[in-house]
């Protein structure tokens with residue numbers, strides 16, 4: 001063991017001081033919170049580096065089969081607490097920090113979030129990296145080192161405003177720049193064919209520089225890697241000489257190269273068809289492919305056995321151009337015959353779909369692809385030609401079938417369908433919950449499933465219990481440790497044993513004390529960020545996720561207004577005090593989502609100030625939802641709102657984090673809610689509303705939202721109040737468009753059809769909350785049933801059924 005860590009268990013204080021003095025360059029006696037955060041991080045980083053080097057050496061020696069996880073997004077959040085947890089140094093570091101009269105939590109709060117993602121898909125990638133490292137799978141995450149991550153959300157006058165997120169401004173202790181790892185990435189130009197050989201004469205080029213982030217495994221020495229690419233001017237491009245004397249032009253030329261990795265596209269579920277986005281996709285895929293091919297050729301004489309040694313996973317279609325890129329490398333650069341290359345390609349790739357909504361499926365205009373990636377377009381055309389020949393032989397004469405399958409959409413402007421490219425180029429395609437995977441093969445991918453039924457499978461999502469229980473909820477983690485031992489962190493099924501404890505009065509008391517303390521912590525966050533004081537004795541009713549019409553935050557608001565009116569009508573009834581908590585970001589161009597945020601604030605402003613209401617009802621919106629905010633919200637929730645229109649939410653993962661932390665779910669029969677219900681039991685969840693086939697049937701039979709408005713006086717009164725300016729007296733017409741979209745615009749997500757059932761389910765919630773011991777029993781049953789939603793289970797399934805990778809052991 002190296003010298004610098006030998007005395008750590010007893011001397012982290014000294015190590016922290018040494019880092020303050022030598023690494024950070026400050027007097028330990030004068031250290032600020034940020035200085036301490038950096039010094040503790042350096043202490044952890046030192047140890048992780050050693051494990052990292054060792055892990056890489058073992059994997060090289062073993063010529064291990066590796067997983068390469070390609071994702072445009074990784075929502076990592078903060079690293080310090082997770083790193084300390086993995087090193088089992090949390091208590092030791094806390095003692096060291098105490099010598100500076102500080103609390104570790106306050107120090108850790110000074111690390112900015114690495115918010116290199118939009119939402120569920122990006123956070124799933126981060127949970128997966130944690131599980132891959134923990135399970136000891138040889139694994140690499142690849143993505144983009146965005147200079148600016150997800151925008152910071154501020155609220156001004158009730159409206160969302162977006163600010164840049166310069167998370168790298170002060171540098172980060174968690175990245176390792178790899179100065180020697182740089183690859184060229186080419187763009188544009190044309191293709192020449194000479195003697196059957198294709199030559200891509202590109203017109204542009206950038207360099208991709210590697211920056212590594214550590215991904216520590218838990219309960220193992222293994223440290224995995226997230227390699228992020230930054231775009232810079234190519235090595236041969238001499239900016240100085242480029243335009244001597246015209247400093248401005250030289251600097252703007254530099255920006256042209258670097259803008260590729262400048263900023264994350266802050267869109268969720270609606271793709272932005274912009275050239276820069278296509279360049280980002282190809283940029284990181286091309287760099288990652290060169291890197292994995294170099295690694296392969298360092299260990300093997302040729303690429304013929306590539307598929308035996310690497311499994312490449314596409315996190316949605318965003319990296320799908322990788323299929324064409326691998327074909328280009330094999331055929332154009334390594335002279336492999338097309339048919340061999342294609343076999344290899346299909347054996348190497350696998351693809352996860354995260355959405356059913358047709359508008360969210362990525363397509364690129366053929367003209368744009370021709371302009372940016374001319375050789376790839378040719379390759380896609382050839383893949384398509386051979387694929388359609390194969391399909392035509394299965395159903396001779398069925399041109400409609402072929403048109404639906406084609407990689408090229410021919411309606412209107414011709415477009416490349418990236419999902420089709422991903423399916424054709426992969427050996428496995430999965431959805432992210434049982435329902436979603438079933439719907440994929442029944443709806444948008446039905447034609448492909450007819451050709452290749454065995455290609456389609458399900459991998460229900462999961463979340464890492466290290467971050468979402470051990471780290472976010474130290475109170476509950478401590479109680480679990482006392483009750484079950486510490487093994488649940490790596491074997492979440494052990495939570496099952498809590499079932500035996502759910503009616504135990506002593507255990508219930510401890511469990512409720514933990515929940516209460518977490519609610520106090522959440523109430524402080526609410527007061528700090530909104531100025532609103534809420535009572536931890538009220539029921540904390542939580543809906544936190546991206547703001548999107550299909551997720552139906554507006555249905556939640558309808559219930560809030562219903563409740564407000566009902567309290568006013570019956571002030572002396574026995575109302576269960578509630579705090580309705582919202583958080584989430586709207587895409588900056590998504591007008592109705594932004595209007596919903598404004599409405600939540602306007603409704604809160606009226607209700608929270610109404611002296612007739614008091615603590616019976618409060619409405620708050622916590623700004624700037626992200627991983628670190630979520631780590632405070634999840635443990636403090638009593639009720640988890642998962643109320644998307646059935647058939648629209650692919651899985652959800654917030655639903656898992658909330659239930660794992662002891663919240664009861666009120667939700668529709670959608671996504672992973674269905675499997676949560678199966679695992680926690682029907683009695684421990686509030687499921688309401690139309691089911692997927694009913695949604696479909698109602699749509700087909702001619703849904704008339706106005707019928708519900710006319711039939712339900714309470715609903716009418718709620719909608720009239722909102723539309724009539726009852727919550728926006730300064731601008732009475734502000735919410736007319738929102739209400740009109742329900743009454744006259746077809747109410748696409750069927751809020752009005754589910755309203756009555758939702759109000760009924762909320763009444764059941766109240767009834768149970770009035771009996772604290774029973775509520776507590778149900779909450780414990782939820783925690784007990786959530787073991788299966790560990791991302792370790794999910795990754796274990798991917799590893800065995802899709803990737804065929806296994807942990808390596810040291811030689």
Ligand code: 26Q
Pocket residue numbers: 118119120121122124265267268269270271272273277354355360362432461649650651652653671
């Ligand atoms: C695509 C092209 C251009 C710009 C943006 C995009 C883009 C970016 C992000 C499209 C979609 C996304 C994100 C999708 C997403 O987060 N989906 C969620 O994935 C979770 C993990 O599987 C599921 O739990 C959620 O149900 C699903 O909504």
